[in-house]
Amino acid sequence: MGQYNAPLRDMRFVLHELLNVSDELKQLPKYADIDADTINQVLEEGGKFTSEVLFPLNHSGDREGCKLDPATHEVTPPKGFKEAYDQYVAAGWPALSADPEYGGQGLPMVLQNSFLEMLNSANQAWTMYPGLSHGAYECLHKHGTEEQKSLYLPKLISGEWTGTMCLTEAHCGTDLGLLRTKAEPQDDGSYKLTGSKIFISAGEHNMSQNILHLVLARLPDAPKGTHGISLFIVPKFLPKADGTPGERNPIFCGALEEKMGIHGNATCQMNIDGARGWLIGEPNKGLNAMFVMMNAARLGVGMQSLGLTEVAYQNALVYAKDRLQMRSLTGPKEADKPADPIIVHPDVRRMLLTAKAYAEGGRAFSSYVALQIDRELNHPDEAVRNEAADEVALLTPIIKAFLTDNGWISTSEAMQVYGGHGFISEWGMEQYVRDSRINMIYEGTNTIQSLDLLGRKILQDNGAKLRKLGEKIRGYVEENGLDESMSEFVTPLADLAAKVEKLTTEIGMKAFQNADEVGAAAVPYLRVVGHLIYAYFFARMAKIALSKQDNGDPFYKSKLATARFYFARLLPETAMLIRQARAGSASLMALDAELF
Ligand SMILES: Cc1cc2nc3c(=O)[nH]c(=O)nc-3n(C[C@H](O)[C@H](O)[C@H](O)COP(=O)(O)OP(=O)(O)OC[C@H]3O[C@@H](n4cnc5c(N)ncnc54)[C@H](O)[C@@H]3O)c2cc1C
Numbered sequence: 001m002g003q004y005n006a007p008l009r010d011m012r013f014v015l016h017e018l019l020n021v022s023d024e025l026k027q028l029p030k031y032a033d034i035d036a037d038t039i040n041q042v043l044e045e046g047g048k049f050t051s052e053v054l055f056p057l058n059h060s061g062d063r064e065g066c067k068l069d070p071a072t073h074e075v076t077p078p079k080g081f082k083e084a085y086d087q088y089v090a091a092g093w094p095a096l097s098a099d100p101e102y103g104g105q106g107l108p109m110v111l112q113n114s115f116l117e118m119l120n121s122a123n124q125a126w127t128m129y130p131g132l133s134h135g136a137y138e139c140l141h142k143h144g145t146e147e148q149k150s151l152y153l154p155k156l157i158s159g160e161w162t163g164t165m166c167l168t169e170a171h172c173g174t175d176l177g178l179l180r181t182k183a184e185p186q187d188d189g190s191y192k193l194t195g196s197k198i199f200i201s202a203g204e205h206n207m208s209q210n211i212l213h214l215v216l217a218r219l220p221d222a223p224k225g226t227h228g229i230s231l232f233i234v235p236k237f238l239p240k241a242d243g244t245p246g247e248r249n250p251i252f253c254g255a256l257e258e259k260m261g262i263h264g265n266a267t268c269q270m271n272i273d274g275a276r277g278w279l280i281g282e283p284n285k286g287l288n289a290m291f292v293m294m295n296a297a298r299l300g301v302g303m304q305s306l307g308l309t310e311v312a313y314q315n316a317l318v319y320a321k322d323r324l325q326m327r328s329l330t331g332p333k334e335a336d337k338p339a340d341p342i343i344v345h346p347d348v349r350r351m352l353l354t355a356k357a358y359a360e361g362g363r364a365f366s367s368y369v370a371l372q373i374d375r376e377l378n379h380p381d382e383a384v385r386n387e388a389a390d391e392v393a394l395l396t397p398i399i400k401a402f403l404t405d406n407g408w409i410s411t412s413e414a415m416q417v418y419g420g421h422g423f424i425s426e427w428g429m430e431q432y433v434r435d436s437r438i439n440m441i442y443e444g445t446n447t448i449q450s451l452d453l454l455g456r457k458i459l460q461d462n463g464a465k466l467r468k469l470g471e472k473i474r475g476y477v478e479e480n481g482l483d484e485s486m487s488e489f490v491t492p493l494a495d496l497a498a499k500v501e502k503l504t505t506e507i508g509m510k511a512f513q514n515a516d517e518v519g520a521a522a523v524p525y526l527r528v529v530g531h532l533i534y535a536y537f538f539a540r541m542a543k544i545a546l547s548k549q550d551n552g553d554p555f556y557k558s559k560l561a562t563a564r565f566y567f568a569r570l571l572p573e574t575a576m577l578i579r580q581a582r583a584g585s586a587s588l589m590a591l592d593a594e595l596f
Helices: 008-018 021-026 036-064 081-090 109-143 146-158 286-322 346-378 382-417 429-440 446-461 464-480 484-513 516-548 554-570 573-582
Strands: 067-069 074-076 161-166 182-185 191-201 210-217 230-235 237-239 245-248 251-256 267-280
Touching (some): 008 036, 008 516, 021 036, 021 346, 036 081, 067 251, 074 251, 109 286, 109 346, 161 191, 210 286, 286 429, 346 554, 382 429, 382 446, 382 464, 382 516, 464 484, 464 516
Parallel strands (some): 161 210
Antiparallel strands (some): 067 074, 191 267, 230 267, 251 267
16 A cells, blocks of 8 residues: 655755754754764664554554444554554654653654654554653653652653543633533542543553543632643553552543544543542643643644655655656657656646645754754753744744645645545545644644734744744845855745735734734734745755755755745745735624624
């Protein structure tokens, strides 16, 4: 069923030639010894594991789905998932970027990020089982007590136990302030939790020995709204004194959701019937603590769509070179065959290049953000750490929304390359389209990401974080502005940067008069800023490619052509998006609800 080969050449290009990660990591004492060879070896091993072990289970997992035994509440994931998880654990993959103090391998996020892309290309549904553990690890690492950390972190890092995030309830998803799950303090310092959660990914399964549920709930005296939410760790099996799983805690899967995609992942309704849990962080500050997990998950969801974009592109490319239909408009290209391969047709090329450009742009952007996370967490200079943290905060909603919107566009275009065969499940392309759709919804819908970007991250700090990014881009433009060979990239980049600045000021002014202006502009606004960032990275990549295009390695010619396609065919979307963002709220708000 199709194919997947990790894009190692492009990953090495991004990490070593674009971002110079080995040099960057040398500035972080923790990673000073990590060289390019180590990085390349891990990438290669990751490529083998994902293409040989996980990819073959992707289509079968989609067809088979998960099964719930209503009597025992146990969930069985598709055939082969558990065995693949055992191999993943045996190879030490869960420990890759985790803290060595608790058993981790201590490798940087920027490397973990590339591996995450591979995992998601190979099998998004499977990747969600260990994927949520990573967010749980980060949340406990930051907010857990010493006792909680030494009990739980080694288990998460070894992969023996996995994690979930239990936020959503039937009546509240976006608006968590409405949640009702209760937590009552017990004499022994634990809490008794009661309530029900829906849509919990990897909520129940047999892949790991234990599941650590991170649950949002309310204390009896909690204030209403988001200031009354606390975070609890609720293990499926209560740990015994020796740390092994003991008594079953009453947090059960009541039903599995039937859904459009990611069939191999168990999306569970969870009934919490007086389960024992322990507070993480401070009472009523649960959302704060949970944000660590949510931010990790937002970046992770962006990587899900990047993974799907890449694998859909790879398969569509093979098909387009093989499928013979019609002749090229400029005359036969393979006259000995009954027709030309469809890759000769301009519009088939547009579809392929769209997915290729979104994969390569997303890879450059997300690797950069992962490197900024490494600097945020490890740079010896506090000012550098703070600057990196600000940038990561600004860019996180863009990773989540822009990469997932582009994943939807790209998988759909890649499916279209197959014509009718794309719609037939045997080829596997329709699964990528179905799987990618959820990425725009969960972890805060893309609308909510846009509001977070424009409202909280930009307007609330008077554009300070965005200005810093603007300075970086302006610096690049000034540095390269006189280089004629770069003007096809630098001129549109400079033009868009100026337009974003103007647009931001305009929306900010309008928002003073009417807060709905932010809601009306946010979605096209985020896409414009996403394009500004891609234009910046494609300009930087084009510069490297220009300098190496004659060295005999066809990779650079391909990179340059992709950059040119991006500027010619994808970036112009910003003209329309800016008009939409400027159109204001009046045409959206004019109609009374009953007149719709
Ligand atoms: C397959 C799957 C897996 C999931 N996994 C998990 C999980 O592991 N853990 C977990 O806790 N949750 C999980 N979720 C839940 C998911 O995060 C929520 O579905 C999502 O956050 C949206 O919440 P909702 O479905 O209640 O939609 P609602 O909040 O009801 O939103 C409905 C619509 O209104 C829009 N909207 C709401 N408020 C605003 C606003 N202020 N401005 C503009 N538009 C607005 C939304 O963008 C959306 O389009 C999962 C969901 C699915 C389908």
